[in-house]
Structures are given as structure tokens and as C-alpha cells.
Amino acid sequence: MIDLRSDTVTKPSDAMRDAAHDAEVGDDVYGDDPSVNELERRAADLVGMEAALFVPSGTMGNQVAIRTHTERGQELVVDNEAHVVKWELGGVADLSGVQARMVDCGPRAVPTAEQVRAAYVEESLHRPGTGLLCLENTHNSRGGVAVGVDAIEEACEAAHDLGVPVHLDGARLFNAAVALDVAPEALTGPADTVNFCLSKGLGAPVGSLLAGPAPFVDRARRVRKLFGGGMRQAGVVAAPGLLALENVDRLADDHANARVLAEGLDAIAGISVQEPDTNIVMISAEEAGVSASDLTAAAADHGVAFNPTGAYTARLCTHLDVSRADVTKAVDRIAAAVESLRL
Numbered sequence: 001m002i003d004l005r006s007d008t009v010t011k012p013s014d015a016m017r018d019a020a021h022d023a024e025v026g027d028d029v030y031g032d033d034p035s036v037n038e039l040e041r042r043a044a045d046l047v048g049m050e051a052a053l054f055v056p057s058g059t060m061g062n063q064v065a066i067r068t069h070t071e072r073g074q075e076l077v078v079d080n081e082a083h084v085v086k087w088e089l090g091g092v093a094d095l096s097g098v099q100a101r102m103v104d105c106g107p108r109a110v111p112t113a114e115q116v117r118a119a120y121v122e123e124s125l126h127r128p129g130t131g132l133l134c135l136e137n138t139h140n141s142r143g144g145v146a147v148g149v150d151a152i153e154e155a156c157e158a159a160h161d162l163g164v165p166v167h168l169d170g171a172r173l174f175n176a177a178v179a180l181d182v183a184p185e186a187l188t189g190p191a192d193t194v195n196f197c198l199s200k201g202l203g204a205p206v207g208s209l210l211a212g213p214a215p216f217v218d219r220a221r222r223v224r225k226l227f228g229g230g231m232r233q234a235g236v237v238a239a240p241g242l243l244a245l246e247n248v249d250r251l252a253d254d255h256a257n258a259r260v261l262a263e264g265l266d267a268i269a270g271i272s273v274q275e276p277d278t279n280i281v282m283i284s285a286e287e288a289g290v291s292a293s294d295l296t297a298a299a300a301d302h303g304v305a306f307n308p309t310g311a312y313t314a315r316l317c318t319h320l321d322v323s324r325a326d327v328t329k330a331v332d333r334i335a336a337a338v339e340s341l342r343l
């Protein structure tokens with residue numbers, strides 16, 4: 001099976017397994033796991049922030065950030081396709097008691113300054129007030145869109161002018177940096193805090209990092225404990241995470257493979273493809289009159305796994321564990337699957 005469901009499906013390398021085995025550990029809740037401390041320091045440096053916090057998942061990183069930034073009853077301004085409101089089980093309401101003011105950012109994926117100002121609510125006797133702006137880069141549900149520095153700066157500046165802090169959901173931050181050929185800091189600098197995943201394209205088995213100013217990270221550490229994310233000898237997962245940071249530059253290979261995949265799929269009659277910025281390829285089988293569930297089921301029968309995202313649309317992800325040859329094979333198999341559905 002060629003598994004293109006997500007870049008989270010990568011298996012840890014032998015080097016990562018060895019690193020886990022050999023990791024120096026302590027009790028991270030007491031702050032004395034040397035592997036976790038090193039990972040947090042390296043991660044903070046990498047994204048140009050003062051400090052970072054190791055968390056078990058991207059979801060926890062975002063939810064801890066939102067809880068730490070906001071007060072109950074406040075509003076969160078966010079794109080309506082953003083992961084924090086679409087794929088995190090209503091956590092912003094459940095865990096932080098904030099309501100989402102959703103903005104349709106379209107293919108641009110982040111709000112314009114005008115959209116930020118229009119969404120802003122000033123606190124009053126009758127209105128809750130805006131507590132946070134949340135951005136996403138790359139933007140998952142909009143097709144792995146790499147949002148450029150100018151658009152990030154524009155949104156952050158508009159929010160800051162209104163006294164609103166900004167959290168960047170950078171689960172795939174390094175895909176954006178590599179695709180745009182900019183330093184990660186250029187994308188994170190305008191925001192107050194950033195979350196990024198080790199467990200996606202970077203290939204680690206577990207973990208994400210929430211980075212920001214040191215006093216923010218201190219408060220976030222208490223929220224992590226509250227949410228049940230205080231881990232003990234976490235060095236066994238932090239050590240492979242340190243190796244994952246070495247996989248940043250090779251993300252360019254995944255992007256090149258995604259382009260090959262997109263071109264191959266686009267050539268199949270009835271399939272249309274959104275040109276990929278990074279490692280995510282969005283396709284539609286509407287022209288072929290084939291539903292996404294039929295398409296993914298037939299593709300699985302032909303040895304390629306990927307997920308539906310709508311009635312006719314589906315998402316395919318390239319990653320560390322798929323080669324150029326796998327991608328070419330996947331195109332042939334999907335073409336055969338489409339053919340089988342047309343009969």
C-alpha cells in the first residue's frame with residue numbers, strides 16, 4: 001500500500017529508534033529531562049522565539065496556546081477552514097470557553113488587514129471583546145498553501161494595532177519556509193506565539209512545540225499540566241524529535257514529489273487538481289462524476305490510500321516514506337481506479 005493519507009504516517013527511522021533507546025532522561029515535570037530541555041532550546045532558536053514547550057500533539061499545542069492567550073467568553077478571530085476550529089473537536093469552546101469569529105479567507109488563507117479590523121470586537125457591557133487572532137501556515141484544509149511573509153505581517157500588524165495577540169498554527173511551518181525559501185523566523189517573527197509539529201513531514205513519532213516569549217511559555221507550562229500533558233521521562237520521545245529537526249531541508253523533496261503527483265493526476269480525464277505549494281495535493285473527481293468515497297475505496301483496492309475531504313474532493317500527502325517511484329506508481333494505480341469506476 002502506498003500511504004498518502006497524511007505526512008503523519010511516517011515510521012521513525014532506525015536512527016530515531018536508537019536515539020530513543022540511548023536518550024538521557026529525567027522527570028520533565030520537574031524540569032530536569034536534559035533531552036526535553038535541549039529540544040525546547042533548539043526549537044525556540046529555530047523559530048526565533050525566547051522559549052518553547054514540548055507537547056504531545058499539535059492539537060494540544062494550539063489549545064494550550066489559545067487557553068493561555070485568552071479569557072473565557074472572549075472571541076477568537078480565525079479562518080473558517082482553520083484546523084483549530086475545523087479539526088480540534090470544538091476545543092476552543094470546550095477547553096477555553098472562547099467563541100470563534102470565523103472569517104472566510106479564501107485561497108489567500110489568512111485574513112487581510114481589513115478582514116481583521118472588521119472581525120474585531122471591542123469589549124463593552126454587551127460585547128465579549130476579541131482575545132486572539134489565529135493564523136495557519138501552511139494552511140492544511142486549503143491545500144497546503146504556503147502563506148507569504150507579507151500576508152502574515154499584514155494580518156499581525158492589524159491585530160497588534162487593535163491590541164490583539166496572534167498565535168500561528170505552524171503545524172507545517174517548515175514546509176512553508178522551504179517552499180517560500182525564507183527563514184522560519186521571517187514567518188514567525190510577526191506573530192506572538194507559534195506551534196509546530198515534529199510528527200508530520202519531519203518524521204518524528206510524537207510531539208509538537210509551542211514557542212513564544214518566556215513569560216508566556218511559563219504560563220503555558222501550567223496549562224499543559226492542567227490539560228494532562230505533563231510528561232515524565234519524555235526524553236525518549238524528545239531525542240527522536242531532535243533528529244527530526246534535521247529533516248527540514250529535505251521537505252523540498254516532498255514538495256517536488258507533490259508536483260509530480262499533481263501533474264500525473266491532472267492528466268487523468270475527469271480529475272482536476274489544485275496546484276500544490278507544498279506536500280499536500282487536493283483533487284476533485286466531480287468532472288468524472290465519481291464521489292470521493294468511491295474514488296478512495298477503489299484507489300485502496302488498487303494499492304493507494306488517501307482521504308476524502310468532501311463529496312468529490314480528496315487530499316493526498318507526500319512525505320518521508322514515499323519515493324519518487326512510489327509517486328509515479330500511485331498515479332498509475334489511481335488512473336486504473338478511476339477507469340474501473342467508469343466501466
Ligand SMILES: *Cc1c(COP(=O)(O)O)cnc(C)c1O
Pocket residue numbers: 056057058059060062083084136138139140169171172197199208
Ligand atoms: C495536524 C495539524 C494540527 C494538529 O496536530 P496533531 O499532532 O495531529 O494534533 C494542527 N494544525 C494543523 C494545521 C495541522 O495540520
